[in-house]
Amino acid sequence: MKRLLSLFLCLIMVISLFTGCTKKEETSGDAAGSSDVIKIGVFEPLTGENGGGGLQELDGIKYANKMYPEVLGKKIELVIVDNKSDKGEATTAVTRLIEKDKVVAIIGSYGSGVSIAAGDIIKNAKIPAMGASCTNPMVTQGNEFYFRACFLDPFQGRVMANYALQQGAKTAAVIMQNGDDYSVGLGNFFIDAFKELTGDEKSIVDVSEFQVNDTDFNAILTNIKAKNPDVIFAPSSATTAPLIIKQARALGIECPIMGGDTWENPAVIDVAGDDAEGIVLSTFFDENDPATEEAKTFVTGYKAELAGKEPIIPAVAALGYDAYLLVRNAIERAGSTDGVAIRNAIAATKDFEGVTGVINFTEEGDADKNIAVIKTVKDGQFVYIDTVEVK
Amino acid sequence: MMKIEKKENNLLKNAVLILIFAAIIVLLDLDIIGDNYVRRVLNLAAIYAIVSVSMNLVNGFTGLFSLGQAGFMAIGAYTVAVFTVPVEARKAIFYIVPQSPLVANIELPFFVALILGGLLAALVAILIGMPVLRLKSDYLAIATLGFSEIIRIVFTNMKTITNGALGIKSIPQMPTMWVFFGAMIISVILIVLLINSSYGRAFKAIREDDIAAEAMGINLFKHKVLSFAIGAFFAGIGGGLLASLLGTVDPKQFYFTMTYNFLLIIVLGGMGSISGTVIASFVVTVGLEVLRFFDDSLVLFGYEVPIFRAGFRMVIFSILLMILVLFFRNGLMGQKELSWKMVGDFFNGKKSPKNNRKGGAA
Numbered sequence: 001m002k003r004l005l006s007l008f009l010c011l012i013m014v015i016s017l018f019t020g021c022t023k024k025e026e027t028s029g030d031a032a033g034s035s036d037v038i039k040i041g042v043f044e045p046l047t048g049e050n051g052g053g054g055l056q057e058l059d060g061i062k063y064a065n066k067m068y069p070e071v072l073g074k075k076i077e078l079v080i081v082d083n084k085s086d087k088g089e090a091t092t093a094v095t096r097l098i099e100k101d102k103v104v105a106i107i108g109s110y111g112s113g114v115s116i117a118a119g120d121i122i123k124n125a126k127i128p129a130m131g132a133s134c135t136n137p138m139v140t141q142g143n144e145f146y147f148r149a150c151f152l153d154p155f156q157g158r159v160m161a162n163y164a165l166q167q168g169a170k171t172a173a174v175i176m177q178n179g180d181d182y183s184v185g186l187g188n189f190f191i192d193a194f195k196e197l198t199g200d201e202k203s204i205v206d207v208s209e210f211q212v213n214d215t216d217f218n219a220i221l222t223n224i225k226a227k228n229p230d231v232i233f234a235p236s237s238a239t240t241a242p243l244i245i246k247q248a249r250a251l252g253i254e255c256p257i258m259g260g261d262t263w264e265n266p267a268v269i270d271v272a273g274d275d276a277e278g279i280v281l282s283t284f285f286d287e288n289d290p291a292t293e294e295a296k297t298f299v300t301g302y303k304a305e306l307a308g309k310e311p312i313i314p315a316v317a318a319l320g321y322d323a324y325l326l327v328r329n330a331i332e333r334a335g336s337t338d339g340v341a342i343r344n345a346i347a348a349t350k351d352f353e354g355v356t357g358v359i360n361f362t363e364e365g366d367a368d369k370n371i372a373v374i375k376t377v378k379d380g381q382f383v384y385i386d387t388v389e390v391k
Numbered sequence: 392m393m394k395i396e397k398k399e400n401n402l403l404k405n406a407v408l409i410l411i412f413a414a415i416i417v418l419l420d421l422d423i424i425g426d427n428y429v430r431r432v433l434n435l436a437a438i439y440a441i442v443s444v445s446m447n448l449v450n451g452f453t454g455l456f457s458l459g460q461a462g463f464m465a466i467g468a469y470t471v472a473v474f475t476v477p478v479e480a481r482k483a484i485f486y487i488v489p490q491s492p493l494v495a496n497i498e499l500p501f502f503v504a505l506i507l508g509g510l511l512a513a514l515v516a517i518l519i520g521m522p523v524l525r526l527k528s529d530y531l532a533i534a535t536l537g538f539s540e541i542i543r544i545v546f547t548n549m550k551t552i553t554n555g556a557l558g559i560k561s562i563p564q565m566p567t568m569w570v571f572f573g574a575m576i577i578s579v580i581l582i583v584l585l586i587n588s589s590y591g592r593a594f595k596a597i598r599e600d601d602i603a604a605e606a607m608g609i610n611l612f613k614h615k616v617l618s619f620a621i622g623a624f625f626a627g628i629g630g631g632l633l634a635s636l637l638g639t640v641d642p643k644q645f646y647f648t649m650t651y652n653f654l655l656i657i658v659l660g661g662m663g664s665i666s667g668t669v670i671a672s673f674v675v676t677v678g679l680e681v682l683r684f685f686d687d688s689l690v691l692f693g694y695e696v697p698i699f700r701a702g703f704r705m706v707i708f709s710i711l712l713m714i715l716v717l718f719f720r721n722g723l724m725g726q727k728e729l730s731w732k733m734v735g736d737f738f739n740g741k742k743s744p745k746n747n748r749k750g751g752a753a
Contacts, residue, residue, distance in 0.1 A: 046686075047702040051702075080687075081683070081686070082686055082702065086644075087641075088637060091431060091636075091637055091638075092428070092680060095427050095428040095431045096683070098427070098428075099426040099427050100426075100428055113558065113639075113641055113643060116560050116639050117637050117639045119560070119638075119639075120638040120639075121427075125427075138483075138484065138557070138558075138560055141483055142480070142483065142561070178548065178556065179555075179556045179642060179643070180556055181556045181557045181558065184555065184556050185487065185557065188487045211544075
């Protein structure tokens with residue numbers, strides 16, 4: 001019995017290896033021959049730590065593919081691989097897209113760490129990649145083949161510092177999550193911008209860090225209360241944010257509390273309840289104030305597609321949609337499926353009207369966006385306050 | 392007479408087998424067969440084999456239930472990352488807090504940094520092992536698990552050296568597979584030699600019964616620390632190779648869950664079997680990639696089968712593991728090593744003698 005079973009398992013392994021090989025031959029034949037399909041790889045975390053965000057982004061990309069299924073008269077096929085929010089897995093997933101599936105371009109990934117890990121492989125293979133929501137500057141830094149559709153943490157930090165100043169804040173306290181590149185990056189850029197704008201080194205009265213999975217912020221907040229800042233900036237995840245907000249209000253801290261794009265999540269309002277009223281956050285996109293024509297059609301179309309699955313359109317879905325359109329647009333202008341040609345076409349993108357604003361690329365390959373949306377919470381809803389333009 | 396002939400025969404078979412494997416790697420390395428994808432998966436499997444064998448030395452051969460492997464790998468990985476990234480690239484990486492002048496201008500060759508990483512891991516293992524190795528079974532597991540988390544948090548907070556949560560990128564890549572496979576072969580040979588030496592016999596004696604071992608005159612403490620430190624050294628080497636293969640490190644990579652990958656491999660391969668561990672490393676790493684087609688959506692007769700979606704391969708993988716653990720209680724190899732006799736018996740249908748020792752899955 002044992003012997004039979006193990007032989008059987010071996011057989012399965014061997015057979016599946018062979019099926020893998022035959023598949024590969026087919027695809028390589030396709031790439032060389034007269035194929036009528038253009039393959040775009042999508043690598044996203046569909047399971048693991050960032051699975052939720054990855055799926056939202058993927059939905060946006062899939063919807064874009066549904067809306068614009070063709071380029072150069074050929075059908076676009078999305079090849080989707082899961083990177084399990086894990087770096088080792090991410091590098092094999094991307095290599096697989098490039099070597100086995102022979103994709104012409106890659107979109108992804110949610111989470112900067114996996115994108116950075118994939119960066120060198122993409123660079124060496126000369127296949128252009130378009131990140132949707134990876135905001136860490138290191139993703140595109142020194143990598144001419146990696147682009148991204150979102151704005152960066154430095155920009156977002158600057159936007160919030162600007163906004164705080166406009167509201168008359170003279171001093172600020174910053175709370176960051178130790179061990180989280182997003183939170184630490186954004187917090188530091190806010191500090192730099194705020195100091196620069198106020199011209200006062202002492203304008204940041206307190207900088208505190210908390211650990212992952214901390215739930216009690218009373219020590220940090222009591223300390224901040226004693227320093228009495230005009231505003232608190234606390235970039236953090238959607239699970240931590242409501243805890244900070246609730247505990248701050250419970251301690252009697254009255255000043256505005258601000259956060260980054262991760263706060264635009266119904267969970268924040270659900271958990272923080274009435275305390276969430278008046279929090280301020282910046283985000284990529286607002287469905288009530290479409291920035292471009294493309295955005296208007298996207299909002300109505302995607303709302304119908306979601307059919308009430310989610311109360312608001314997730315910003316990452318809009319970014320995924322934009323990333324797809326940018327790649328498709330570049331392939332069209334390049335007129336070929338050659339990696340370098342597409343890369344040059346992406347770099348030459350001029351005033352592209354996406355859902356999240358007008359997009360140009362900087363030399364580093366980052367979207368040179370000039371708008372960010374500021375939102376607040378009123379009566380248990382995210383409400384649009386302002387679209388800020390920073391130059 | 393017969394016996395000698397048979398031995399020579401086996402030697403010949405071994406030589407042929409080794410030549411075949413070497414030839415495959417050479418062909419892969421020269422880009423004659425396979426592609427980057429295959430190479431990357433195999434490199435990853437080789438690294439996993441190094442770390443798993445080192446973990447098996449501690450857990451399977453010395454009987455210390457240690458779960459600190461991720462922490463030791465982090466030490467090796469960060470040593471390679473900090474010392475091999477080109478000096479001119481560092482300013483761009485450390486864009487929030489500049490790198491401490493202590494290490495900012497030191498750039499070491501890859502192999503020096505790799506060995507240094509292993510030695511640092513071993514040193515830390517000795518320091519941590521002295522108090523912790525007085526604990527037994529579950530308590531030791533908890534203490535080492537906690538230790539690997541401490542390492543990770545220390546690295547998160549040493550911002551001027553490790554760049555904290557932002558991680559380090561641009562770690563130089565190795566041009567050939569031989570770096571990974573060479574390291575694997577050397578590590579495995581060294582550990583096999585160690586296990587067959589008098590030290591190795593002492594380790595096994597401690598595993599079977601430490602009171603009896605002590606009564607026989609084995610210095611328990613010395614041998615436990617030795618095994619722990621050597622295990623940590625090779626885990627550090629594995630971590631350094633991983634950093635070079637991925638080209639980037641950050642503290643989140645080294646969560647304690649990473650150790651479970653290696654625990655899975657040694658339980659699957661057989662606690663106390665080196666060849667089993669190496670085989671299991673390759674089966675698990677390659678198997679996970681082979682199963683990827685379960686993640687794609689499958690359309691049968693125009694109907695999309697709903698269970699074929701992202702994450703499904705992990706379900707299949709778990710089911711296969713359960714089958715293996717149910718029918719091979721001691722892992723693929725138990726405490727035995729792969730031999731020609733075993734392969735022959737398997738195909739001739741001879742029952743191998745029942746393994747009565749307790750070993751295997753805990």
